[in-house]
Amino acid sequence: MTTINIRDFIAEARFNRFHAGMLFWACFIITFDMYDLIVYGSVLPALMKEWSMDPLQAGAIGSYGIFGMMVGAILFGILADRLGRKRVLLASVILFSLASALCGIAPGPLEFSLLRFLGGLGIGGILPCLIAMLTDYAPKGRANTFIALLMCFFSVGGILAAFVSMLLLPTLGWHAVYFVAALPLLLLPLMHKYFLDSPAALLAQGRISELRAALAKVNPEGELGSDAEFTGFQEAEAGSPVRALFTHRRALGTLMIWIAFFMCLLMINGVSIWLPKLMVTAGYALNSSLTFMIVLNVGAIAGTLLLGKLADKWGVKKVLIPMFVVSALSLTLLGFGNNMAVLLVLVFITGACTMGAQNISYSFVSQYYPSFMRSTAIGLASGVGRLGAIVGPTFGGVLLTMNLPVAMNFLFFAIPGLFAALAFTFVPLMKARNTSDHAVPETASQSSLTGA
Missing domain, CATH: 1.20.1250.20 (MFS general substrate transporter like domains)
Structure with missing residues (x-):
């Protein structure tokens, strides 16, 4: 029987097509994450005119999305470690895409505000799942670069919101600007196969076949013997x-x-x-x-x-x-x-x-x-x-x-x-200190956090 340290197995992987796909779709989601958040500013003049809103009402509606993000980041971050990151990530994408697209048919400020809050919940849940996933599966020396690239696409989302608004507002109105937000929902069947649950969770829950499939995608050149025993992660601690x-x-x-x-x-x-x-x-x-x-x-x-x-x-x-x-x-x-x-x-x-x-x-x-x-x-x-x-x-x-x-x-x-x-x-x-052959704490990766 061979023993495979999961962290070492992932760290030794070369950057491959699966990494590229995972990173591409993560950046795609972040782009629309930001698009959905800030496109409100682009359509605000049209909304204020159509619904006869004063600046105070308009500002309050804008804050609902940010408040939803705060709640969503905390709530979905906790749920991702309990229910699985892939499941929560997909739910977050569906929530923010659907809620934002439905803003395009909102009949008034009250319904629009509620949808903004729900969209904010989904937006808040995206980042904890994506960053954790990229950290889990990045090859050695790539985690910080992966996350840096991901975060840059917030700015890309802002640019996209500006261009889409310039293109659609004069001809199709503000409703069409929000309908564009449904694109991640339509492409979900293409992207979901690149989203993986935490390898630590897969190991702890005995989902060995899923763990093997994930490791084979991330490091196709690695040897995964049929009788291999997997180690390399600290066991979940008691309590929340x-x-x-x-x-x-x-x-x-x-x-x-x-x-x-x-x-x-x-x-x-x-x-x-x-x-x-x-x-x-x-x-x-x-x-x-x-x-x-x-x-x-x-x-x-x-x-x-x-x-x-x-x-x-x-x-x-x-x-x-x-x-x-x-x-x-x-x-x-x-x-x-x-x-x-x-x-x-x-x-x-x-x-x-x-x-x-x-x-x-x-x-x-x-x-x-x-x-x-x-x-x-x-x-x-x-x-x-x-x-x-x-x-x-x-x-x-x-x-x-x-x-x-x-x-x-x-x-x-x-x-x-x-x-x-x-x-x-x-x-x-x-x-890091070894507590057993099957539990290696990764509380702080000295090479990644300090450069040691």
Whole structure:
């Protein structure tokens, strides 16, 4: 009888067609995940006119989707570790695609708001499942790059929403813009075969034939003897995965990760919403201020891809901490700059080091916790981060009502970046220790998290 360590078997795999398919469909889902979330902004003027809504009503409807995301990230993250990631992922895709498409036939604001919330639930459930799945099945040295590429497609979704709106709104109206959201639902039969449950769950539940099929897809060159015994994952701990976040010396790390996510998303959403206004206040024309927003998002894509590569080489934590410090520094300097070229460079760096670092933070979380609780950990970190995303715009609004100098506004936005860096500094990395031949804790992959 041969013994196969599942983690080593997956790590030794070469990037192949199955990895490419899994990554392609994951990025496709993220694209429409973001499309469904932000297309509301594109159709908002038409909705306000048709339904005679005031700005307060319109803003409330916009918040329902974000609130749904927060609830969905926590709820579906927990359910994914209990019911299986593939099942919850498919349910999330169906929910957000169907709810968003039905927005196109909503008769009024009340029905539209309910569908926005339901769509938000599905959107929130996507990320914990996809990140956990890519982490589980990525070859050695590819996990951070996979997740970095995945996160870039949030920006692609935003671009798609803008182009579809420009194309369809003038001719077919806002209803057609929402009907496009049904595309993932129609393509579900093509993509579902690339979604896999956690190998740890398959092993723990005795679903050996499914485990063999999954491993054969991921590493077709590997030897899977008919009498092989599988090892390599920590057995699920007693109690709920939520409780496990605070046991076995994980409590400090969990709290610090939550603080970092809250602070970073507060900073990102606050800056994203208020950057044009701050630059107008500083004396720049509105068109120039919108240019800063474009550069900020281009920097986010470039930063995410670069940081993913660096994290695979040096370790996630070694990359995250200095990047958050640099983000705080670049934001602070924005308040003192008066040269357009210098400001654009600083905005680019800000996008790369705020949004880029936050995107890679998800990779850190997915590798910090054992596989049996990975989706729960990502979902709760994302949910807490969404609270920061909600606070960020309000925080910026309070700053502007205080009529502070522009430099002070940027300084206050920079401070959460320092808190995020400090919080990640205090996240302890636990050394893997063998507890038995059949349970190898993977609480923190030293090679992936620290680069050791």
